[in-house]
Amino acid sequence: MSPIRVLVSVLGMDQHELGVVGIAKMLRYEGMEVIYTECFNTPQSIVQTAIEEGAEAMLNKGAAAVFGSGSTVIDMVEVVRNLGSGEPAT
8 A cells, every 4th residue: 555645835935834844754754655845835836736746635834924925725725626617726
């Protein structure tokens, strides 16, 4: 059985990634394959990476409007919804 592939990322301008790194290490310890994207991701880039990497789960530390980034986990949900609709991912 192959390990579960988990995408771990930090959304927006949030630079507080220590907790996410710790969780990523725990997931690896438990046998999961972790794809870590580091800081400063947009909802679009996170969803695109998840698709490209074949992630089966995503763990995202999301900061709502930290330093005016305006990126939220809700934005990621909208990107995923728009994938099959033919509308551009905003």
